[in-house]
Amino acid sequence: MIELIDVSKSFTLHNQGSALIPVLEGASLSVKPGDCVALTGASGVGKSTMIRVIYGNYLVAKGQVLVGGVDVANAEPRRVLQLRRKTLGYVSQFLRVVPRVPTLEVVAEPLLALGWKRQPALEKAAGLLRRLNLSEQLWGLSPTTFSGGEQQRVNIARGFVYDYPALLLDEPTASLDVRNRDTVLTLIEEAKQRGAAIVGIFHDFEARNRVCDSAVDVSRFAPGVPA
Numbered sequence: 001m002i003e004l005i006d007v008s009k010s011f012t013l014h015n016q017g018s019a020l021i022p023v024l025e026g027a028s029l030s031v032k033p034g035d036c037v038a039l040t041g042a043s044g045v046g047k048s049t050m051i052r053v054i055y056g057n058y059l060v061a062k063g064q065v066l067v068g069g070v071d072v073a074n075a076e077p078r079r080v081l082q083l084r085r086k087t088l089g090y091v092s093q094f095l096r097v098v099p100r101v102p103t104l105e106v107v108a109e110p111l112l113a114l115g116w117k118r119q120p121a122l123e124k125a126a127g128l129l130r131r132l133n134l135s136e137q138l139w140g141l142s143p144t145t146f147s148g149g150e151q152q153r154v155n156i157a158r159g160f161v162y163d164y165p166a167l168l169l170d171e172p173t174a175s176l177d178v179r180n181r182d183t184v185l186t187l188i189e190e191a192k193q194r195g196a197a198i199v200g201i202f203h204d205f206e207a208r209n210r211v212c213d214s215a216v217d218v219s220r221f222a223p224g225v226p227a
Contacts, residue, residue: 001197002031007063027221036198041219089164128157169200
């Protein structure tokens with residue numbers, strides 16, 4: 001469902017004499033439906049870069065990035081957007097939303113974009129917000145004013161409101177208390193049971209051991225970093 005083949009990625013620092021910084025070299029990864037693969041390695045080796053490469057936020061110098069048979073590395077932007085709408089979900093560490101849009105609508109938006117009727121979409125969103133223990137008093141407010149932990153729960157609800165066949169998770173349990181951490185891990189387990197292929201970054205070792213089937217040390221693909 002998710003496959004990286006010989007992927008290389010560098011960044012050009014235009015404000016520093018166009019210095020070229022290699023981040024990934026010859027990266028490979030394969031994730032089957034129903035599996036959760038953890039990306040591991042020290043800070044700075046390229047874990048978040050690999051996540052963003054899979055999501056199509058970063059172009060690559062070479063290689064293939066296949067999601068559901070679509071090569072994200074070479075697909076037209078319109079095709080990538082379609083893939084994100086129907087196939088590939090992403091829970092990042094940061095919530096980015098349009099200001100003043102109520103939380104309930106922020107969470108329901110992926111369903112509305114797929115053509116769901118408004119009421120069923122809002123009901124599905126409400127169910128997730130309840131599971132994540134976000135007070136109903138907050139649902140009509142913009143999440144931009146929320147605490148870090150509250151924003152993270154909104155982010156998670158939005159990422160899990162639709163049953164994406166593939167999911168990318170960047171520290172999904174960060175900023176969460178024990179109760180909500182357990183809920184998130186249960187959501188991941190449920191996604192695996194329905195056949196979602198998941199790639200995640202988990203610095204929480206207990207969380208990783210609970211939901212991940214295998215791990216890939218990204219330092220293997222970091223130029224100049226000993227494996």
